[in-house]
Amino acid sequence: MQSTLRAVLLLALVCLAALLPMAASDYYTGLAVKVMIYALFALSLQLLVGGAGLVSLGHAAFFGIAAYFVTLLSPESGAGNMLWLLPGAVLAAMAYAAVTGALSLRTKGIYFIMVTLAFAQMAYYVFHDTKLGGGTDGIYLYFRPELRLGEWVLLNLDAPYAFYLFTLACLLLGWGFLAALMRSRFGAALTGIRVNEQRMRAAGYSTFGYKLMAYVLAGGLAGAAGFLYAAKDGYVNPELLAWDQSGLVLLMVILGGSSRLWGAIVGAVALTLLQEAFQSQDLMGDIAQRWHLTFGLAIIVLVALLPNGLAGLPGQWRQRRQAARIKPSASSL
Amino acid sequence: MDPVIFLIQCLNAVQYGLLLFLVASGLTLIFGIMGIINLAHGSFYMIGAYMAFALQPLVAQYLGGGFVATLLACVVLASLLGYFLEWAFYSYLYRRDHLQQVLMTYGLILVFEELRSIIIDNDVHGVGVPAWLQGTVSLGGIMTYPVYRLFISLVCLLVAGLMYWVLTRSRLGMMIRAGASNREMISSLGIDINRLFRIVFAIGVALAALAGAIAAPVSSVYPGMGHAVLIICFVVVVIGGIGSIRGAFLAAMLVGFVDTFGQVFFPAAAGVMVYLLMAAILLFKPEGLFKQG
Numbered sequence: 289m290q291s292t293l294r295a296v297l298l299l300a301l302v303c304l305a306a307l308l309p310m311a312a313s314d315y316y317t318g319l320a321v322k323v324m325i326y327a328l329f330a331l332s333l334q335l336l337v338g339g340a341g342l343v344s345l346g347h348a349a350f351f352g353i354a355a356y357f358v359t360l361l362s363p364e365s366g367a368g369n370m371l372w373l374l375p376g377a378v379l380a381a382m383a384y385a386a387v388t389g390a391l392s393l394r395t396k397g398i399y400f401i402m403v404t405l406a407f408a409q410m411a412y413y414v415f416h417d418t419k420l421g422g423g424t425d426g427i428y429l430y431f432r433p434e435l436r437l438g439e440w441v442l443l444n445l446d447a448p449y450a451f452y453l454f455t456l457a458c459l460l461l462g463w464g465f466l467a468a469l470m471r472s473r474f475g476a477a478l479t480g481i482r483v484n485e486q487r488m489r490a491a492g493y494s495t496f497g498y499k500l501m502a503y504v505l506a507g508g509l510a511g512a513a514g515f516l517y518a519a520k521d522g523y524v525n526p527e528l529l530a531w532d533q534s535g536l537v538l539l540m541v542i543l544g545g546s547s548r549l550w551g552a553i554v555g556a557v558a559l560t561l562l563q564e565a566f567q568s569q570d571l572m573g574d575i576a577q578r579w580h581l582t583f584g585l586a587i588i589v590l591v592a593l594l595p596n597g598l599a600g601l602p603g604q605w606r607q608r609r610q611a612a613r614i615k616p617s618a619s620s621l
Numbered sequence: 622m623d624p625v626i627f628l629i630q631c632l633n634a635v636q637y638g639l640l641l642f643l644v645a646s647g648l649t650l651i652f653g654i655m656g657i658i659n660l661a662h663g664s665f666y667m668i669g670a671y672m673a674f675a676l677q678p679l680v681a682q683y684l685g686g687g688f689v690a691t692l693l694a695c696v697v698l699a700s701l702l703g704y705f706l707e708w709a710f711y712s713y714l715y716r717r718d719h720l721q722q723v724l725m726t727y728g729l730i731l732v733f734e735e736l737r738s739i740i741i742d743n744d745v746h747g748v749g750v751p752a753w754l755q756g757t758v759s760l761g762g763i764m765t766y767p768v769y770r771l772f773i774s775l776v777c778l779l780v781a782g783l784m785y786w787v788l789t790r791s792r793l794g795m796m797i798r799a800g801a802s803n804r805e806m807i808s809s810l811g812i813d814i815n816r817l818f819r820i821v822f823a824i825g826v827a828l829a830a831l832a833g834a835i836a837a838p839v840s841s842v843y844p845g846m847g848h849a850v851l852i853i854c855f856v857v858v859v860i861g862g863i864g865s866i867r868g869a870f871l872a873a874m875l876v877g878f879v880d881t882f883g884q885v886f887f888p889a890a891a892g893v894m895v896y897l898l899m900a901a902i903l904l905f906k907p908e909g910l911f912k913q914g
Contacts, residue, residue, distance in 0.1 A: 337720070343719060343720060343723075345723070391900055391903065391904065392903075394903060394904070394907040395903060395907045395908070396907075397719070398652065398658060398719065398863060399859055399863070399903075399907070399908065399909075401658065401719065401723070402855045402856075402858070402859045403859060403899070403903060405852065405855060406852070406855065406856050406859070406896050406899055406900075407896065407900070409852050409896060410892075410893050410896035410897075413892030413893050413896075414892075414893060416892065417889070417890075417891070417892045417893075418889060531848070531852060532848075535660070535723070535727050538720075538723060538724075539724055539727060542720045542721065542723070542724045543724070546720070578735050578738075578739065580731040580732070580734060580735040581731070581732055581735035581736065581739075583728075583731055584728040584729065584730070584731030584732035584735065585728070585732060586728075587724060587725070587727065587728030587731070588710070588725055588728040588729065588732070591717075591721055591724050591725040591728065592713065592725075595717060595721065
């Protein structure tokens with residue numbers, strides 16, 4: 289009963305999201321696309337943080353590498369073909385994830401956080417210091433890729449609504465894939481590794497292989513988000529790989545809460561909207577110029593108030609209600 | 622390579638390495654003892670540099686001036702700042718997991734950068750080298766080397782020596798070393814762990830600020846100067862092994878040499894060299910050169 293209710297609710301939400309551009313202005317449609325891209329990006333990191341308990345602070349590398357892949361390999365005179373650009377971008381991100389993952393997964397805890405950060409910085413400097421992608425100036429993608437079979441154009445992303453729906457479809461596919469993955473044997477093994485890796489190894493699992501697989505898959509999904517990002521803005525620069533980008537996406541996961549898969553989506557929505565609100569002149573007045581200050585303070589306050597993230601909020605409330613119920617009876621004794 | 626140029630590059634490498642050591646030693650102490658991932662450590666370096674810039678006229682007016690007086694004022698103010706920050710923000714993080722610490726210190730970075738832009742501005746500023754350090758030393762006849770860079774190395778070496786003495790010979794050092802190897806044990810032995818944490822944090826902030834202040838005349842002060850230092854110091858700490866001062870020293874020198882000579886021999890790949898070094902070391906020693914406890 290409850291699962292049917294949830295399915296209906298989810299379906300209604302998806303329909304509502306698909307119809308949003310009909311009612312909203314171009315600005316809000318663009319904002320919604322940005323939110324969805326970051327939601328997909330955050331979901332990919334959620335597989336590592338919430339799924340396998342691996343905290344990576346270098347996830348932006350995969351996002352940026354895929355974005356650069358599309359931009360560099362698209363022809364300058366017309367639209368590139370998504371049929372190979374999208375898988376190519378994802379595979380490029382996965383390849384970098386496989387190499388760096390094999391090295392960084394040798395470490396644990398704080399070391400892992402910092403090693404992933406260092407590998408992302410390495411990729412950042414490749415684009416920052418060399419002429420490969422236009423250096424610090426970045427490069428432009430003049431035409432959004434389209435889906436072509438021979439001469440036959442299946443999907444043209446130039447219309448805002450088409451791109452919006454395509455992004456939504458990618459997000460839902462990514463989410464569905466991860467949800468199915470976490471329910472599978474593989475997902476159960478990952479959960480086991482997160483809870484107690486020693487025990488999993490004693491039970492005969494080669495945990496390294498599982499973790500590497502998760503790392504590569506997460507890299508690939510982040511690559512898909514990077515592909516969408518490049519197609520959305522038509523411009524990439526090295527800052528896409530910078531560590532504050534990795535930090536931001538990790539913030540989304542933490543803020544949303546890593547105990548549930550959808551926490552990442554909630555976190556991405558909340559953080560992007562928060563950023564947008566603090567930057568808006570209409571809402572904040574003159575302090576919008578100084579939005580880093582308000583945004584930073586908001587983050588600190590949220591950390592203090594939400595130890596389990598937004599997804600943990602219902603549980604937190606339930607606990608408080610229970611505590612309130614128990615207290616009076618205890619004092620009457 | 623010409624031996625004189627080689628010597629100059631070596632001096633540069635040593636100076637850079639020592640400067641990195643000052644920042645990284647604080648970072649590794651805070652990691653090792655308090656178990657906190659402090660992303661805001663680079664901000665303390667930035668704050669030190671900006672203090673050197675902003676305090677110079679004030680010190681000249683009220684304390685009779687002098688570069689050393691400015692440096693001392695920076696260190697004192699930074700320790701007070703560290704003591705306050707630990708009390709106000711960091712002391713809530715010990716029971717939380719690493720994720721929450723990353724999140725909060727990220728928020729602090731944003732706040733520090735914006736406060737810096739409000740109080741000073743977003744321009745690049747130069748900090749003057751004091752008159753008595755402006756000269757150069759001649760090397761091999763034609764080449765010269767600025768005295769101020771030698772002064773940086775000297776001060777860093779003095780601080781490193783002082784730290785070595787404090788850590789190995791004093792009671793505080795004993796507590797810090799014990800805390801790094803087993804936090805729960807020393808608190809159950811009756812040592813006020815909260816006070817120890819506060820002192821260690823203040824020392825870490827003071828070291829980072831001193832490094833920033835002393836580097837300011839060479840590097841000039843600019844927005845975002847803390848970020849680059851932070852990431853490199855993470856690399857240093859990882860290579861050296863978390864919590865190990867000795868490891869941080871060795872790793873800082875290694876990174877200093879690899880980075881400096883990387884820029885000489887492979888200018889195109891200079892940014893990547895340090896990370897390759899780290900990857901190579903982690904391949905053989907997944908927990909750094911000197912693992913603590």
